[in-house]
Amino acid sequence: MYYLWFLLIGLVAGWLASLLVKGHGSGLLLNLVVGVIGSFIGGWILSLFGLFVVGTAGSLIAAIIGAIVLLWIASAISNSSAKNRRQK
Numbered sequence: 001m002y003y004l005w006f007l008l009i010g011l012v013a014g015w016l017a018s019l020l021v022k023g024h025g026s027g028l029l030l031n032l033v034v035g036v037i038g039s040f041i042g043g044w045i046l047s048l049f050g051l052f053v054v055g056t057a058g059s060l061i062a063a064i065i066g067a068i069v070l071l072w073i074a075s076a077i078s079n080s081s082a083k084n085r086r087q088k
Contacts, residue, residue, distance in 0.1 A: 009056070010035030013063030020064075021071040034067045042066025 011028070014035030018026045026034065042062035043053055053062045 005056075006039075007032065007036065009059050009063055010039055013038055013060055013067050017064050017067030017071055021068055021075070034070055035063055038065070038067025038070045039063035040066065041069055045069065 011032045012035065014026070014031035014033070017034060017038060018024070018031055039059065039062060042065040045065060046053060046062055053059050
């Protein structure tokens with residue numbers, strides 16, 4: 001049951017992060033992947049500041065933070081590679 005809850009939080013976090021960063025959702029599977037990976041990134045980032053996730057709301061907030069960071073990194077990499085292709 002815990003894994004189902006973890007996936008649901010990841011799905012919601014990925015969807016909200018893609019709305020905040022891109023302005024629209026990215027599809028069910030991509031939102032799920034971004035949210036789940038973002039939950040690990042968010043938990044790690046918050047632990048660097050001495051904060052630790054507690055409860056469902058804390059997990060969702062950490063996952064959203066991590067998913068936003070993940071989308072920003074992906075956007076920076078794709079913009080950089082697109083710029084390199086245009087210069088060649």
